[in-house]
Amino acid sequence: MSIEPRDAPYPELKKSHTMARTGRPFTDVKPPPAAPVWAAIEGLARYHVLLAAIELGVFDAVRDAGAARAGELAEQLGVSPPHLASLLDGVVALGLLDKVSERYTANDTTRRYLVSDGPACMAQLVPVAPGPQYNWTRLADTVRRGRPATPIEDDPATFYVPLVEGTFTTMWRTATRLDRIVRYATAGSAPRLLDLGAGGAPWAIAVLTACPDGHAVVNDLEGVLDVARRTTAEHGVADRCEFRPGDYFEIDVEPGAYDLVVLGHVCRAEGADGARRLIHRASDALRPGGRVIVADYFQDPERKLNPHAVLMGVTMMANTVNGFTFTTEQFAGWLADAGFVEPRLLEPIAFQQCMIATKAMRGDSP
Numbered sequence: 001m002s003i004e005p006r007d008a009p010y011p012e013l014k015k016s017h018t019m020a021r022t023g024r025p026f027t028d029v030k031p032p033p034a035a036p037v038w039a040a041i042e043g044l045a046r047y048h049v050l051l052a053a054i055e056l057g058v059f060d061a062v063r064d065a066g067a068a069r070a071g072e073l074a075e076q077l078g079v080s081p082p083h084l085a086s087l088l089d090g091v092v093a094l095g096l097l098d099k100v101s102e103r104y105t106a107n108d109t110t111r112r113y114l115v116s117d118g119p120a121c122m123a124q125l126v127p128v129a130p131g132p133q134y135n136w137t138r139l140a141d142t143v144r145r146g147r148p149a150t151p152i153e154d155d156p157a158t159f160y161v162p163l164v165e166g167t168f169t170t171m172w173r174t175a176t177r178l179d180r181i182v183r184y185a186t187a188g189s190a191p192r193l194l195d196l197g198a199g200g201a202p203w204a205i206a207v208l209t210a211c212p213d214g215h216a217v218v219n220d221l222e223g224v225l226d227v228a229r230r231t232t233a234e235h236g237v238a239d240r241c242e243f244r245p246g247d248y249f250e251i252d253v254e255p256g257a258y259d260l261v262v263l264g265h266v267c268r269a270e271g272a273d274g275a276r277r278l279i280h281r282a283s284d285a286l287r288p289g290g291r292v293i294v295a296d297y298f299q300d301p302e303r304k305l306n307p308h309a310v311l312m313g314v315t316m317m318a319n320t321v322n323g324f325t326f327t328t329e330q331f332a333g334w335l336a337d338a339g340f341v342e343p344r345l346l347e348p349i350a351f352q353q354c355m356i357a358t359k360a361m362r363g364d365s366p
Helices: 011-014 033-054 058-065 070-077 081-093 106-113 132-137 138-147 155-183 204-211 224-234 267-285 307-319 329-336
Strands: 098-100 103-105 191-196 217-222 240-245 259-263 286-296 340-347 352-359
Touching: 033 058, 033 081, 033 132, 058 070, 058 081, 058 106, 070 081, 103 352, 106 340, 132 138, 132 307, 138 307, 155 204, 155 286, 155 340, 191 204, 191 267, 204 217, 204 224, 204 259, 217 224, 259 267, 267 286, 267 307, 267 329, 286 307, 286 329, 329 340, 329 352
Parallel strands: 191 217, 191 259, 217 240, 259 286
Antiparallel strands: 098 103, 286 352, 340 352
16 A cells, blocks of 8 residues: 655745754744734624624624524524524624523623613724725725825715714713813813814813813814714703814914813824824913823834724725824824923723823923
8 A cells, every 4th residue: 555645744844944954843943823814814704793793783682682592583683594693603703792502692792882772882883983995995006096095085074973973982981081080170160171173072071071160162074063062962061062163273263262172083184294283273272281182093103012003094094185193202292392291191991092281381391
């Protein structure tokens, strides 16, 4: 009986890595794992598994059922049982549901972030967070041309209205938690807030809730500002808000009239020059001793240790004309150039960072 020779593992190493050269081949030297490549390949599937589960109402159905088989959930949702079972198993693989004895159950992540009435619900955020999906299919062209094919600036309200609605809960939690660290009330008994590019006004709501005698100027594009009008009314602070529509680079802002200015996730959309201009607008609006809050995704100096911020930078590049994310050092430099001192980097909740700085008093050097 003849035995066909087996291919040696890692034949390319057998040719170049011999005992005489590098020690014992296949143990001292081996190829790197393919896991990072597979993780990138599976990224698209992971996102769309979550997106489909939200669209179908899977998380609410599982939570309400307590523990249910795929067939029972399929009947309730009006979908194909075998296809739903496959989707549910994918959601379990992502750690977003649990499965015991063929029954699917909600876990802590489900109940907090993915059911429609969760205390930190992100379900509205998931569909809009990556930006227009068409732009991702043309990412190589964007890199070649230096501009996305369909930047969100072409129709900003259409994109930003669902975005600010989807991000509201996360941003409001960030702004509310930050008050525990910096205490907005220390800005004065009746502080004045300027919220530029306010979106759904989560920052204005948090500040005015903490400061019952405070007032806010809330700015955004007219179509987006309607969201802020609704949310401030729902939280009982609309009567202390002035809604000022328009481009945050062009609206009239009273100089030296504010105790607090918020730049909430707007700097990265404007590129380096735009971010500098916004920080200088904040400085001009603040009284000496007033504070600016810059909420954003800050990269580390080497642009590799905070993957969330790095990938957000790619998202901005893929979907906007000027957008990128920037490092903490860049922001600190821009703040100093605009007359701010004592910058602090804080993370009130996971993945949500804020840089806070104080406008120097007259005679102080930044």
